[in-house]
Amino acid sequence: MAEKKLYDAATIGDLATLQQLLQANQHLLDVVSFPCLKNVLHIAIKHGKDSIVEEVLKINPELALELDSKNTSSLHLAAARGNVVIAKRLLAIAPEMCWWQDGHDMNPLHVAAMKGNEAVLEEMLQLDTIPATARLHRGQTVLHLCVKHRQLGTFTILVDKLGDLVNAQDDDGETLLHFAVRANQLEIVEYLKENNKLEKLTKNSAGKTALDILNESVRDQGTYTKMKTILKKYSNQSIFQNLPRYTEMTMVAAILIATMAFQAAISPPGGVRQEDGFDEEKSRYFKAGSAVMAVKHPKTYKQFVNANIVSFVSSTIAILLLSTAGSSDQWIFVSISTSFVWLSMASIAATYGASLVMTNPNMVSFQYGNVILIIAFIFGPAIHVIYIFGSTEIRKRVKRLVKKVSPNCVAV
Structure with missing residues (x-):
């Protein structure tokens, strides 16, 4: 019965009920575990209940270090939700959480970038930029992840911080330009062109450039012409x-x-x-x-x-x-x-x-x-x-x- 009340309090943000439950059993936070090994802190962060999070961390900050059954940390959840206040609080307790990987080999910076949560991403980058350089599945970078999920905002932030990753290739030899063309991301292609972030058109392991992929794909008349014009310029670049x-x-x-x-x-x-x-x-x-x-x-x-x-x-x-x-x-x-x-x-x-x-x-x-x-x-x-x-x-x-x-x- 106490577990159900604790879960409901964390879900709806009922701080008074949480305090009553803890007065009755001061060890309740230590012994209660919800499905998938989630604790009350995970539940409160997932539902964005800042008051519950603050109260729980005040009583038992060690809960911030616990992982659920998918190796998801509290900071992963805050990054996914875009809650910069909670993210700051968690980083103050355990800044090393920036490095922790979940079941998909993604750390919290990857999650924030993928979800487009710019404020949380910038907060973590101020602490350390190295976790953002960690490679993902098949050698993909966090920038590849931004392109796949159409997140131009976090993409531009990361390019400014991690310029060396712009020309990185994954295990298949695919660059950001390959990914942007496959995903029909004209905004990404235009950004790379305007800011002169790519050196040249490179070939992937199949021997194809981004322009080859564009010509072989189903043509979107709204973006095809502009994208082809940009890619042709990459084939014949200026000295700059x-x-x-x-x-x-x-x-x-x-x-x-x-x-x-x-x-x-x-x-x-x-x-x-x-x-x-x-x-x-x-x-x-x-x-x-x-x-x-x-x-x-x-x-x-x-x-x-x-x-x-x-x-x-x-x-x-x-x-x-x-x-x-x-x-x-x-x-x-x-x-x-x-x-x-x-x-x-x-x-x-x-x-x-x-x-x-x-x-x-x-x-x-x-x-x-x-x-x-x-x-x-x-x-x-x-x-x-x-x-x-x-x-x-x-x-x-x-x-x-x-x-x-x-x-x-x-x-x-």
Whole structure:
């Protein structure tokens, strides 16, 4: 009879009855167990009766550590219901419950993410993010779980906290993009695209990309066209989609050009004078270490030096920008440094052309202006094409930056 009254009190939140029962039998909470090994705390949390939960935890906090027959903890139940007040109370008693797995190998963070309970999820993530990285059935991540259950809110929270998991694959080689396409989750696909969270289209163990899966699935006319357009862009991504790798490549190119320019400055074409002397042909006295071509071809050598200086300075500026770029505005620094690398490449090409004119007897009559024309003919169209395609991405990013900054400006 007491068990039935205790169960009813926990279900409807009758605190007065609970207190009366405990006055009659102070050990009642310890000895009573309901079906599936649930205790009174499990029942109260499941029905959202905060007053009962507080009273029970005040009397016997050890009940929070008990599991039911399915290995479900009190925190699992609070996460499923989305009760952040109870979740905080339980975490204060036993923060290690974040790690506990139920019969489906899910910990409370997985449950909160799957149910879309953002407040509880954020509370647990503040305590520890590592439990959220635990893998589920067939190697799936908590992000896969969010996609399967259509929980964009908890998905975005987890992506911000666990960015490295975005490109994770399960045991079948399936990425979040594969899952989103299978579940016809256009919002997830758009979010991944807008925030540049995926590097590229990858193939699963069956050799299929997300675009292949989309083309093979039953077409939803409301989402198919938009989703296909996005996935095609992933197949041909801009440099900003793989920014870390592009930054490394740009840095290597800038360092290489700076090294070449420095070497050309200390070892000019034609070499340097070994001893002091007088050049009778030019009627000019020279010192040891001076460039031979400075006397033989003074005009072209001056152009060589100018081009080499531009190459060295622009490449070192690119190195400086890339090495000081912050994570939030990295794309801005990379965009600017790319322009300097282009300039340094064109300048080092001009340096090379001047070297050929000065040192090759067959090119004595070849004017340095022709070298510049050849360089412009080669670099001009290439840079123009890159700018056309790259500037679209830059404009989009500038617009996003302005949108973020403008509300702050208005607030100020």
